[in-house]
Amino acid sequence: MTWTGKNEVVHEPLARDEMEAMLKDVDASYAIRHVPKGAMVIWPGEADDNHYYVAEGSVECFRLDRDGRKKVIDRYGEGMFFGYHILRDDCMPMSTMRCEEDSRLVVIPKESFFKLLHGSPKFADRCVRYLFGVLSMQTNEMLNQSFYDTGQRVPMLLSGLVSERLSEGAFDERGVLIPLGNNEIADMLGVSRNSVTSVVSRLQAQGIVEKQRNALRVIDPERLADIARREQE
Numbered sequence: 001m002t003w004t005g006k007n008e009v010v011h012e013p014l015a016r017d018e019m020e021a022m023l024k025d026v027d028a029s030y031a032i033r034h035v036p037k038g039a040m041v042i043w044p045g046e047a048d049d050n051h052y053y054v055a056e057g058s059v060e061c062f063r064l065d066r067d068g069r070k071k072v073i074d075r076y077g078e079g080m081f082f083g084y085h086i087l088r089d090d091c092m093p094m095s096t097m098r099c100e101e102d103s104r105l106v107v108i109p110k111e112s113f114f115k116l117l118h119g120s121p122k123f124a125d126r127c128v129r130y131l132f133g134v135l136s137m138q139t140n141e142m143l144n145q146s147f148y149d150t151g152q153r154v155p156m157l158l159s160g161l162v163s164e165r166l167s168e169g170a171f172d173e174r175g176v177l178i179p180l181g182n183n184e185i186a187d188m189l190g191v192s193r194n195s196v197t198s199v200v201s202r203l204q205a206q207g208i209v210e211k212q213r214n215a216l217r218v219i220d221p222e223r224l225a226d227i228a229r230r231e232q233e
Contacts, residue, residue: 012126013077013078013079013080014053014079014080014081014126015079016053016055016079016106019053019079019106020106022116022120022122022123023108023112023116025119025120026112026115026116026118026119026120027115028108028111028112028113028115028116029109029111029112030106030107030108030109030112031106031107032055032104032105032106032107033104033105033106033107034102034103034104034105035057035099035102035103035104035105036099036102037099037100037101037102037103038098038099039098039099040096040097040098041059041097041098041099041105042083042085042093042095042096042097043093043096044063044092044093044094044095044096045092045093046092046093047090047091047092047093048083048085048086048091048093049086049091049109049110050083050086050107050108050109050110051081051082051083051084051086051107051108051109051110051112051113052081052082052083052097052105052106052107052108053079053080053081053105053106053108054076054077054078054079054080054081054082054103054104054105054106055078055103055104055105055106056078056102056103056104057078057099057100057101057102057103057104057105058075058076058077058078058099058100058101058103059075059076059082059097059098059099059100059103059105060072060074060075060076060097060098060099060100061073061074061075061076061082061095061096061097062095062096062098062187063094063095063096064096065190069190069192070187070190071187071188071189071190072184072187072188073095075100081126081130082097083097084127084130084131084134086110086113091110150189150191150195150196150199151195151198151199151202153189153191154185154189154196154199154200154203155199155203155224155227155228156228157185157188157189158178158185158203158209158216158218158224158228159221159224159225159227159228160228161178161180162176162178162218162221162224162225165177165178166221174217174219175210175217175218175219175220175221176217176218176221177212177215177216177217177218178215178216178217178218179214179215180214180215180216181213181214181215181216182196182197182200185200185216200216203224203227206223207219207220207223208220208223208224208227209224
């Protein structure tokens with residue numbers, strides 16, 4: 001499961017042959033990089049003058065605070081681009097990118113990125129819509145953090161993830177499986193694991209979710225959605 005529910009633009013993967021055709025049309029160069037699971041691609045505070053396309057695998061984007069607490073910003077699966085820090089003059093990233101599995105990345109140098117941006121209307125359109133999605137995502141998160149506590153934000157997030165899984169057809173008679181543990185949910189929200197565990201335990205006592213090993217099964221999606229809606233009223 002690639003978590004991208006906060007930015008709808010990245011739900012539109014681009015086929016590799018189409019991506020390579022765009023590069024060829026503007027005479028842009030690129031390289032293929034094999035990155036093993038757990039290896040870093042980008043570090044904050046270290047300039048990186050490349051843009052990236054995920055040909056295989058998945059990449060997690062996150063930040064750590066001064067206490068070492070992790071906040072997941074997004075995850076990128078096959079057919080997705082990342083590395084928009086090269087729009088900055090110093091090419092200085094603000095987040096860490098790490099491969100969640102063995103991955104094959106297409107590395108696009110800054111010069112080639114700008115060839116694409118200026119020479120391919122389709123690529124430019126994707127970039128603008130993606131960056132607007134990031135702005136919308138961050139604004140929404142800021143408002144959620146201001147208006148809702150963890151007890152409210154957890155069911156809101158879970159309900160969103162259920163909707164994403166349902167759109168993928170990932171459900172059966174036992175409910176909807178979300179292949180994320182409490183740690184991953186805490187990382188998404190930037191809160192402590194204990195606070196998430198407390199909320200999940202309450203939802204389990206209500207018969208809405210069922211805790212499994214490194215996963216949650218939502219057995220009553222309608223009640224979860226109802227709780228999420230009430231929290232936002």
